[in-house]
Amino acid sequence: MGKSKWCCCLASTLLCIVALVCVCVATLMFTSCSGGFRHAAVAADSLLCSQVGKNMLQQGGSAVDGAIAALLCTAVVYPQSMGLGGGSVVTVRNKTGKVTVYNFRETVPRNFKSNLLDDCTGSKNMAGSQWIGVPGELRGYEALHKRYGKLPWSKLFEEPVRLAREGLQVPPHLGKILAIPNVKRRIEQSSLCEVFCNNNKSVLETGDVIKFPQLAESMETIAKKGADVFYIGEMALDLIHDVKAAGGTLEMEDLRSYQTRVVDPWTVPLGDMLMHIPPPPAGGALLAFILKIMQGFSMTPHSLEGEGKIQFYHHYIEAVKFANGQRRSIRDPFFNSEKSAEHLIDPDFIDHIRTMISSSGTHPPSYYSNVKPPPDHTGTSQVSVLDEDGLAVSATSTINHLFGGGVYSPRTGIILNNELADFCGKVDTLKPGEQPPSSMTPAILESKSGGLLVIGGAGGSMITGAVALSVINHLWLGMSLKEAIDAPIVFVDSKNNVNFPPTFDQSVIDGLKALGHQVGQMQYFFNIVNGVDKEKGCIMAESDARKNGMADGY
Numbered sequence: 001m002g003k004s005k006w007c008c009c010l011a012s013t014l015l016c017i018v019a020l021v022c023v024c025v026a027t028l029m030f031t032s033c034s035g036g037f038r039h040a041a042v043a044a045d046s047l048l049c050s051q052v053g054k055n056m057l058q059q060g061g062s063a064v065d066g067a068i069a070a071l072l073c074t075a076v077v078y079p080q081s082m083g084l085g086g087g088s089v090v091t092v093r094n095k096t097g098k099v100t101v102y103n104f105r106e107t108v109p110r111n112f113k114s115n116l117l118d119d120c121t122g123s124k125n126m127a128g129s130q131w132i133g134v135p136g137e138l139r140g141y142e143a144l145h146k147r148y149g150k151l152p153w154s155k156l157f158e159e160p161v162r163l164a165r166e167g168l169q170v171p172p173h174l175g176k177i178l179a180i181p182n183v184k185r186r187i188e189q190s191s192l193c194e195v196f197c198n199n200n201k202s203v204l205e206t207g208d209v210i211k212f213p214q215l216a217e218s219m220e221t222i223a224k225k226g227a228d229v230f231y232i233g234e235m236a237l238d239l240i241h242d243v244k245a246a247g248g249t250l251e252m253e254d255l256r257s258y259q260t261r262v263v264d265p266w267t268v269p270l271g272d273m274l275m276h277i278p279p280p281p282a283g284g285a286l287l288a289f290i291l292k293i294m295q296g297f298s299m300t301p302h303s304l305e306g307e308g309k310i311q312f313y314h315h316y317i318e319a320v321k322f323a324n325g326q327r328r329s330i331r332d333p334f335f336n337s338e339k340s341a342e343h344l345i346d347p348d349f350i351d352h353i354r355t356m357i358s359s360s361g362t363h364p365p366s367y368y369s370n371v372k373p374p375p376d377h378t379g380t381s382q383v384s385v386l387d388e389d390g391l392a393v394s395a396t397s398t399i400n401h402l403f404g405g406g407v408y409s410p411r412t413g414i415i416l417n418n419e420l421a422d423f424c425g426k427v428d429t430l431k432p433g434e435q436p437p438s439s440m441t442p443a444i445l446e447s448k449s450g451g452l453l454v455i456g457g458a459g460g461s462m463i464t465g466a467v468a469l470s471v472i473n474h475l476w477l478g479m480s481l482k483e484a485i486d487a488p489i490v491f492v493d494s495k496n497n498v499n500f501p502p503t504f505d506q507s508v509i510d511g512l513k514a515l516g517h518q519v520g521q522m523q524y525f526f527n528i529v530n531g532v533d534k535e536k537g538c539i540m541a542e543s544d545a546r547k548n549g550m551a552d553g554y
Contacts, residue, residue: 040554044073063385064145072157073160075215080174087140109254116130133418136258142226167212176206192415272448276445285345287441299472309505314512316490384541396458452533453531457529458527481542493520499522501525528549
C-alpha cells in the first residue's frame, strides 16, 4: 500500500472513531435526559399556559417573555387565582448569576376604611371592595419586559387575548372550585356572575364554555398602548369608576403613583447550594427558616422508612409550627424601621429553635408563639421558566383569596384583589403605600456544580410548607423533581392543627397523633408547586398535578 493510500486509510479510520465517540456521547447525553428538555422549559399551572410560554421562547423570546405570556394566559384559564387586578413577586437570575427580585404586590390605597382591621374578626371570605389594594401586576410586567424582554410587548398578549375572546372549556380544576357550595353561592350573589354564570344565572360547570370578552378588549388595548393605559389612561378611569360603584376607595392617584420595587434577594446557604429568596414582605424568610431547621436533622432517603418516617414528619411539623409563630415578623421594610425578619435566617436563632424541638412530643400553641397566626387562604399562581441563555424566572402571582374580594369590573373585565385582608392578624395599623405580608416565595437555588432549581408555589398560607417539602424531598430525600412535587403534603394550619390529604400514610398519621399532634379537618388542598431543574445540561420541568398542571419545553 502506498504512503498516500495509507494516510487516507488512517484518516478515514480516525474520522470513524471520532464519529463513533460523538454518537456514543450524544446517546449517553440523550439517555441521561430522558423525559427532560435540552434547551428551555416552562412550568405553569396548566399545559395550555406552559405551551403559551414555550411558544414565546421558541420565537426568540426570553424567560421573562415566556413568564409574562404564561401569566397572562393563566389569568384567563384560572381567573380565580390571579390576573391584572392583582400583584406578583418575581425572582430573576440572569446568565451571569446576578439575582434580582421584582416586587409588584398590591399596596394600601391613600384612603381606606378607618376601622378596616375590625372587619377581620369573624370574616371568613374577606369579600367586598373595602379589601381592594392598588394593583401592581401590569407595572411589574412592564418593568420586567423593559429590562429582560426580547419580543415586542404586544406579542406577549396575542394568545391570551385570543383565548379570552374565543373562550375555552371550563377546566376540571376551575370546575371543581366553582362547584364548592360557598364559592357557588358567592358568585351567584355578586357581579362575578356576569362572567361565571350561564344565561339562567347558574354557575358554569366543568366543560362549559367560558368567555371573557371585556377582558379581551382590555388586554388588547394594553398590548397596543402599554401599561400606562391601565394606570393613567382611559382604562384607569373605567376601573376607578367600577371600584367606587362597588363601594371601594381606590383613586386615580393610587394608580398613577404605583411603582414596582426592584430589590436584592436574600441569599441563604443550603448545603452545597445557595438559595435566593425575595425579602419581606414576601415569605422567603419563612421558607428559609423551615429549611435551615430541617437541614440540622440528618436526612437521607431512608428517613422515610419505618419509624423514621414518623420522626421526619414530626420534626417538619414542629418547624412549621415555629414558622407560624413567626409570621408577624414579616413586615414591609419600607414602612417598618425595625429589621424584624432577619433573625429568621440567623444561624444562632435557627440552632436555638432546633434545640426546642423534642423527638418525644409536641407542645401547646403558646410554646411556639404567643401571637395568633393569620387566617388561611387559597389563591395564587406560580410560573417557573428557564430559557436557552440561562435566564431563570420564578414568578408568584395572586389576587389573594379565590376570586379576590369578589369584585368584578364590568367596564374592564378585571377581577379585583382583596389583598388588604393579608394584614389581618399581623398588624395593628395600616399605612398608605404599604405592602401586606405574604407567603409568596418564588425561589431560585444554584449549586456549585452549575445546577439550577427554579421553584415556587401557590395556595396562600399553604405555599411555605408545600415549597419547603418539595425542596426537602428533592435535595435531601433523593426524590426526582416530579416525585418531590407529587408527594402528599402536610399542612399545619393557623391553629397548629395538622391536616393530611386523603392519600396520606395512615400509620404516620397515627404515629403523629401518639406524639400529641392534633389532626385538622381540612377538605380542600389547593396548594401547588411548579419547578424547573437543570443539572448537567438536562432540564426537568414539573407542574403540580393537584391543579391538573403540566410543564412544557424543548
